[in-house]
Amino acid sequence: MRPIVNGLGLDIPGFGAMDEPALVWFVILVAxxxxxxxxxxxxxxxxxxxxxxxxxxxxxxxIYKGIIPFVxxxxxxxxxxxxxxxxxxxxxxxxx
Numbered sequence: 001m002r003p004i005v006n007g008l009g010l011d012i013p014g015f016g017a018m019d020e021p022a023l024v025w026f027v028i029l030v031a032x033x034x035x036x037x038x039x040x041x042x043x044x045x046x047x048x049x050x051x052x053x054x055x056x057x058x059x060x061x062x063i064y065k066g067i068i069p070f071v072x073x074x075x076x077x078x079x080x081x082x083x084x085x086x087x088x089x090x091x092x093x094x095x096x
Contacts, residue, residue: 012085021089028081028088036074039067 010022038046047067051060081088 012089021085021093024092025081025085025088029078032074032078032081036071036078039071039074 005020005023005026008022010025012022012025037043041047041064047060047063050063051058054063
């Protein structure tokens with residue numbers, strides 16, 4: 001994945017001694033997208049797990065309706081990281 005991301009020529013701001021801020025930003029975007037996929041059909045592993053542990057009177061459609069605010073929050077966070085890459089590159093630069 002590193003050669004592909006580097007080949008895109010993204011100009012992502014890095015802080016401090018961060019070697020490849022574009023790669024860090026891209027990996028965080030992929031991670032948040034994967035996390036969102038666990039809450040949405042058809043993959044929705046978390047939804048089916050929740051259905052398996054909740055009482056029988058709770059239907060799968062109730063669970064789908066209940067996760068809508070969380071999916072909206074996930075997509076909002078994804079949009080913020082996409083539009084302002086410094087949100088994703090600042091903390092790793094401080095930590096390392």
